Amino acid sequence: MKVVSLTEIEKVLPNIDPMPLIEDGFVDYSAGKCTIPPVGELLMEKGDIHIKYGCSNGGDYYVVKIASGFYSNNEIGLPTSNGMMLLFDQNTGMPAVILHDECYLTDVRTAVAGAISAKYLAPKNVKAIGIVGTGIQARMQLEYLKPVTDCKNVVVWGRNVQKAEQYKSDMEQKGYSVTVVTDLADLCEKANLIVTTTPSEEVLITADMVKPGTHITAMGSDTLDKKELDPEILKMADKVVVDSVDQSETRGEIMWARKAGMITNDDIVELGTVIANGGGRDNDDQITIADLTGVAVQDLKIAEAVFKGLS
C-alpha cells in the first residue's frame, strides 16, 4: 500500500491547478452526481477528528479523509492539525494511495474554495482584501486569491496584535501592502472582499459593520460551536451561497442564522449551482456571503489530482 509523505505531496502541488478541478467537483456535487454521507465526528477530551468521505458517482476513486485537531499539541511542540486522505478504487474497493498530507491538502482545498467563492461573488473592483485571523488559512486564502484579483492591499485583524504584525511582515515580503487594524469595523470599512478564518465561538463581525458592495467568505466556522458572523448579516445579504446545504443544517454560519430564524433554505444557493447556472453577484452594491464548511468532494478532487501527479 503506497503511503505518500507531505514532502512528496509538496513536490507535486506546483504542477497542479486545483481550482478548475474543485469547481467541477462543486458542480457535480450540487447536481446530485456525488455520494457524500454526513461528516463523521469523534469528539474526545483532548481533541477531535472529522471524517469526510464520498465519491463522484461512477468515478475512478472514493476518498476517506481523516482530519484531527488537538489544540494543546502546541504546548508539546506538535502541530495542532493533522490528517491524511485515503483514495480507494471505486470499482474494487482496493486502496490506491494514502496521502499523509498532515492536513496540508485540506488547507489547500479550503483556500481554493475561498478563491472560487471570490471568483463568483466578489465585487469587480476589490479595493482591499480584509483578512480576519492570522493563521494558516489567513495566509493561504490570500495566496490562492491571486488568480481571482490583482488587489495587493490587505487589511488584517487578529485577536493577538503581535501575530497580526508578524502576518503583516510575512505578507509584505510576498508583495502585499498590509494594514493591521484592531477594530473589525475598520476592516469592514476599508475592505470589500473579506475572508474570515478564525475558530471563534463568538460573533466577530456585526451587521452594522458590513457596507454595501462587500463580499464575505466565512470559512472559519465548520462545527457546531464556531461562528464568526452576526446571523443578521445573512438576513441582510443579497446573496448567501454555501458549499453544501446539507452540511449547513448542522454546522457553519448558516446553521446559526437558521436557528435565529434569519434565513431558510429558500434564501441560500449552493456554490456548485452558481458555478453551473450563474446566480452570483449582480452588481457592485450587493452584499454577498459564502459560508464554507468544507465538502468531501473537495478532498476527492485534490487527492485525485495529487495521486495522478505522482505517476
Next chain:
Amino acid sequence: MKVVSLTEIEKVLPNIDPMPLIEDGFVDYSAGKCTIPPVGELLMEKGDIHIKYGCSNGGDYYVVKIASGFYSNNEIGLPTSNGMMLLFDQNTGMPAVILHDECYLTDVRTAVAGAISAKYLAPKNVKAIGIVGTGIQARMQLEYLKPVTDCKNVVVWGRNVQKAEQYKSDMEQKGYSVTVVTDLADLCEKANLIVTTTPSEEVLITADMVKPGTHITAMGSDTLDKKELDPEILKMADKVVVDSVDQSETRGEIMWARKAGMITNDDIVELGTVIANGGGRDNDDQITIADLTGVAVQDLKIAEAVFKGLS
C-alpha cells in the same frame, strides 16, 4: 507512518488472546465509557464501505476502521472484502499505525464476539454446533468457539450444497464431525448452539424451527437490508442480547423485530452488561439470541493488541 501488512499481523495474532480484551471492551462500551459515533456508510454502485471508529474515553488510542465489500470482485479474482484499521494517539491525534489487515482482524474480532456470546448464553451441554453458512465466518466462528465448548459435532447448512460439502471436508480435517443438512429445520433440531453467518436478505430460520434450550448468535445481518431470523423468534426468546443497542436501531435482526412490533428496548440487554452484571442464560431450557452488528470497540481492542504485539 508505519503500515503493517496482513502477513505481519498474522505472525502476531497467535501471541494474543483477544477474548478477554474484547470482553473488557464490551463492558466499557455498555458502561458508557466509550465514545463510538454512528457507523459511517458509503453506498456505491459496485460496493460499499463501512467506517467504524471511536475510543475508550481516556485510553491510549482511537481507531478508525475502513471496511469494504465489493461483491463482484470475485469475478476478477480479487477478494470481496477489504479493509484497514488505523490507530491514532488519543492525546495528540498523531497516527500510531495502519494495520492493513485486508479485513482479517474484522473477521477475528467478529468470531471472538460470537464466542463471547456463546460463553454467556449457550446451554451448558452443547449437543451440536449449528453453522448457517459456509464462508469465512462459518469457519472462524467454529474455530473461536474452542475455548467455550468442547463440542466437536457440527451441523452445517449452506445455500450451495457443494460449498457445504467442502466445509464438511475442511472442518473434519480440523477434528470436527460434520453433518451437512439441506433443511434448516434439521439443523435447529440437531444443534442447540447455532451461529448464523450469511448475508441473507430473506429470513432463513423461522420461529417454528427453534426448540427450547437453543442459543442463536446472529452475526450475518449488519446492515439495513440483511436478515436471517424470523422476527417472531426474538419475541419468543427468553433473552435477547445485543452488542450495541444504538446500532440495533438501524441494523441487524433487532431492527427488523422492532419494526415488526415484536420487541422494544425493554426486551434487550447489551452483551457488555451481561458480562459485567450477569443476566445471561438461567437454565438449559431457555431460548437465547445474541444479535451482533459489530462495534468499533472490538476493532479498537484487537488493533491495540496487535500494535502492542508488534513492538
